[in-house]
Structure formats: structure tokens, C-alpha cells
Amino acid sequence: xxxxxxxxxxxxETNLESSAIESAAQVIKDGGVxxxxxxxxxxxxxDATNPKAVEKIFNIKQRDxxxxxxxxxxxxxxxxxxxKEIPNIALDLxxxxxSPMTIIYPQAQGLADNAIAEDGSVAxxxxxxxxxxxxxxxxxxxxxxxxxxxxxxxxxxxxKDIPEEIKNAVNYIVPHTIEEKSSTHKASQIIKVGVKGEIxxxxx
Numbered sequence: 001x002x003x004x005x006x007x008x009x010x011x012x013e014t015n016l017e018s019s020a021i022e023s024a025a026q027v028i029k030d031g032g033v034x035x036x037x038x039x040x041x042x043x044x045x046x047d048a049t050n051p052k053a054v055e056k057i058f059n060i061k062q063r064d065x066x067x068x069x070x071x072x073x074x075x076x077x078x079x080x081x082x083x084k085e086i087p088n089i090a091l092d093l094x095x096x097x098x099s100p101m102t103i104i105y106p107q108a109q110g111l112a113d114n115a116i117a118e119d120g121s122v123a124x125x126x127x128x129x130x131x132x133x134x135x136x137x138x139x140x141x142x143x144x145x146x147x148x149x150x151x152x153x154x155x156x157x158x159x160k161d162i163p164e165e166i167k168n169a170v171n172y173i174v175p176h177t178i179e180e181k182s183s184t185h186k187a188s189q190i191i192k193v194g195v196k197g198e199i200x201x202x203x204x
Contacts (some may be wrong), residue, residue: 007053027171031050032056032171033053038132044057046144047143047144049142057069063150065114066118068123070116070124072124072132072136072144073146074126081124082111084107088197089193101190102125104193105123106121127145187201188204189201
């Protein structure tokens with residue numbers, strides 16, 4: 001009986017995740033903003049190639065557009081579409097990485113201008129949770145990932161900490177029960193790499 005209950009529960013969870021991915025992906029494709037669990041904290045997301053969608057996120061967060069945003073991609077193949085060159089050191093870091101790591105790459109391409117830093121660089125992470133990987137793969141788009149808070153206020157670590165103001169401003173909220181156990185509930189480390197292999201640790 002216990003095994004049957006486990007199978008039923010896992011099937012329900014799988015169906016819920018699939019449904020959430022379908023709904024979130026459609027909103028992203030339509031230029032909307034979602035509230036979703038990442039491999040770090042709950043985030044605001046949209047199509048990183050759509051400048052109007054990115055602008056919506058800046059407005060929701062009341063954040064200066066001069067500040068850059070983190071972007072999630074499904075895999076290395078998708079990463080290669082949005083930076084002119086992936087430095088070898090970045091590939092090495094990704095290969096040995098065991099916790100959420102955002103890398104700032106020089107020379108971004110194919111992204112909305114307001115998703116790119118003033119120096120032309122871009123912060124990208126390959127997420128370590130299946131939900132985010134599947135969502136990016138489903139949309140076939142890079143997805144903005146910025147903490148679900150008003151700029152300057154404390155970053156909410158879990159769904160229950162997210163302000164109602166944020167929840168009311170988005171077009172779709174992923175069911176909070178999908179919050180993955182593998183999420184760290186803290187910001188990722190950030191490493192900046194240069195075209196010649198230079199490394200700068202921005203946040204440990």
C-alpha cells in the first residue's frame with residue numbers, strides 16, 4: 001500500500017510540474033513575466049531576448065535598468081548562442097561546479113539590450129534543478145532570473161516570504177509546491193571571466 005501511495009504521489013507531482021512548465025513557457029513566449037523557483041531563490045522570469053518583457057521586470061522590481069540581470073539557459077549549446085565566445089576557463093568551471101554558479105561572460109549577443117550590462121557582458125547560469133532546465137528547453141529561450149523582491153529590499157528565500165506586491169504584478173505563478181528540495185535558498189556565487197582567461201570572483 002505504501003509503495004502504491006508513493007507512486008501516486010510521484011505521478012501527481014510529475015503531472016503538476018509538466019502542467020506548470022507548459023503554462024509558464026506559454027506566458028514567457030507571449031512576453032509575460034512569471035514567478036518561479038530557481039536553483040537558488042524564487043525569481044522573476046521572462047524571455048531575455050524580449051526588451052519589453054525585460055522592461056516589465058525592471059518596473060516590477062522598481063530597479064534601475066543600468067543594473068544587469070542574471071539569465072538562465074538550459075545547457076552549453078544554448079549558452080553558446082548568446083555569447084560570442086565561451087572562454088575555456090568557463091567550460092572548466094562549469095564542468096567541476098557542484099553548486100549554483102553564475103558566470104559573467106564578455107561580448108553578449110542575441111539578447112535584449114536591457115538584459116546586457118553597459119560593458120556588453122552578460123551574467124548567465126546553467127541551473128542545477130530540472131524544473132529550470134526543462135522550462136528553458138521548452139521555451140527555447142534564455143530566461144531572466146532575478147530575485148522576487150523590490151530593489152533594495154531583502155531577498156525572499158522561500159515562496160512564503162515573497163511580497164504580495166510582487167505576486168500581484170506577474171502574469172503567472174508557478175505552484176509553490178514545485179519548490180525543489182535542491183534549491184539552495186540563497187544567491188549563487190558569481191564569477192567574471194575575460195576573453196584571455198582572467199577570473200574575478202564577484203560573489204562567493
